[in-house]
Amino acid sequence: MIMAPSPRQNQFIVGCWQLDDRCWLSLPVNEIQRSIDTYLAWGVNSFDTADIYGRSEKLLGHCLKGRDDCRIFTKMVFFDEIPSPQHIQYKLENSLRNLQRDYLDNVQVHWHHPELDFAPLWEKLCTYQAQGKIRQLGATNFSVPMLTKALKYAPIQTHQVQYSLIDRRVEAAMQALCLERGITILPYGSLAGGFLSNKFLKFDQQPPQEMDHGRTFHYTTMIAQHGGWPGVQSLLQIMAKIAKGYNLTISQVALQWLHHQPGVGPIITGLTTNRQQIQQNMESLDRPIAAADLQTLSDTSRQLIPQAGDVYSYERG
Numbered sequence: 001m002i003m004a005p006s007p008r009q010n011q012f013i014v015g016c017w018q019l020d021d022r023c024w025l026s027l028p029v030n031e032i033q034r035s036i037d038t039y040l041a042w043g044v045n046s047f048d049t050a051d052i053y054g055r056s057e058k059l060l061g062h063c064l065k066g067r068d069d070c071r072i073f074t075k076m077v078f079f080d081e082i083p084s085p086q087h088i089q090y091k092l093e094n095s096l097r098n099l100q101r102d103y104l105d106n107v108q109v110h111w112h113h114p115e116l117d118f119a120p121l122w123e124k125l126c127t128y129q130a131q132g133k134i135r136q137l138g139a140t141n142f143s144v145p146m147l148t149k150a151l152k153y154a155p156i157q158t159h160q161v162q163y164s165l166i167d168r169r170v171e172a173a174m175q176a177l178c179l180e181r182g183i184t185i186l187p188y189g190s191l192a193g194g195f196l197s198n199k200f201l202k203f204d205q206q207p208p209q210e211m212d213h214g215r216t217f218h219y220t221t222m223i224a225q226h227g228g229w230p231g232v233q234s235l236l237q238i239m240a241k242i243a244k245g246y247n248l249t250i251s252q253v254a255l256q257w258l259h260h261q262p263g264v265g266p267i268i269t270g271l272t273t274n275r276q277q278i279q280q281n282m283e284s285l286d287r288p289i290a291a292a293d294l295q296t297l298s299d300t301s302r303q304l305i306p307q308a309g310d311v312y313s314y315e316r317g
């Protein structure tokens with residue numbers, strides 16, 4: 001019997017930065033395998049990683065060995081140098097070896113110094129695509145000028161950017177560009193590392209630092225740039241009220257709001273080993289929130305969370 005594909009297959013991608021034990025609690029391999037199997041059982045078969053996420057690519061390759069039905073999005077990272085053809089080939093072969101694949105489903109070129117000319121990189125990646133070694137090309141954290149330039153050289157199909165009710169810089173101009181050029185927006189940080197959840201409703205003051213959790217390292221800085229914790233706390237209160245009316249959680253409201261934004265494709269949701277959280281996330285789109293409440297969320301976040309600039313504006317330096 002042929003099973004119909006689960007709708008969740010196109011709704012979510014499991015983010016696997018969490019397998020990098022330099023930024024996150026070091027998870028044992030059997031626990032990682034169990035979590036990945038849980039996501040697969042929910043019908044999600046896409047995963048996101050990067051060549052700079054420590055052991056993540058290797059672990060994913062191990063856990064998904066033989067699962068040709070799964071898609072793995074990875075990233076090629078060159079920060080401050082124009083890579084030589086040899087360096088690009090080395091990176092490609094390394095990712096293929098780590099992921100135990102004959103081809104890469106999607107290679108996302110990571111942000112780099114905006115003045116570097118990456119045309120030779122894109123041309124090389126197009127050659128690999130023509131040879132079948134790469135199926136799809138993507139970018140991550142590019143500015144509008146960087147993406148516009150890159151599109152002259154390569155058929156970029158996805159752009160991975162931070163997007164949530166606390167970070168809406170993509171709406172300044174990037175979203176319109178992606179819509180115009182048919183590029184799917186893959187949002188990450190949809191829960192701001194978990195800050196957009198009922199767990200943080202109780203914190204009137206800045207939550208304590210957690211040294212083995214990426215949210216401290218990554219999303220605390222973002223919140224500080226976007227007006228600080230009080231605005232986030234007020235937003236959480238409004239989200240909680242709306243969530244209650246639908247018997248949803250704050251995280252489910254956050255994911256559903258994001259799902260309704262123009263140009264947004266599958267949401268990248270960072271791996272958690274907590275089965276209840278996995279279930280909440282997977283069921284987040286099942287009970288629709290009324291358009292008026294989604295609009296209230298947009299308006300409230302706009303009022304409470306000041307932010308300016310393009311995608312990744314201050315992080316890029």
Ligand SMILES: NC(=O)c1ccc[n+]([C@@H]2O[C@H](COP(=O)([O-])OP(=O)(O)OC[C@H]3O[C@@H](n4cnc5c(N)ncnc54)[C@H](OP(=O)(O)O)[C@@H]3O)[C@@H](O)[C@H]2O)c1
Pocket residue numbers: 014015016017018048049140141160161188189190191192193194195196197198199213214218251268269270271272273274276277278280281
């Ligand atoms: N392109 C880039 O530069 C870039 C940057 C960052 C991330 N990413 C990618 O995007 C993925 C997702 O981003 P992210 O993990 O940083 O952010 P996220 O998805 O907003 O946060 C994930 C964290 O939130 C917590 N969480 C998950 N579900 C929850 C729920 N229902 N309630 C409460 N907490 C919940 C989990 O922590 P606990 O299990 O501890 O509760 C989980 O580790 C990453 O894994 C990575 O693949 C890309």
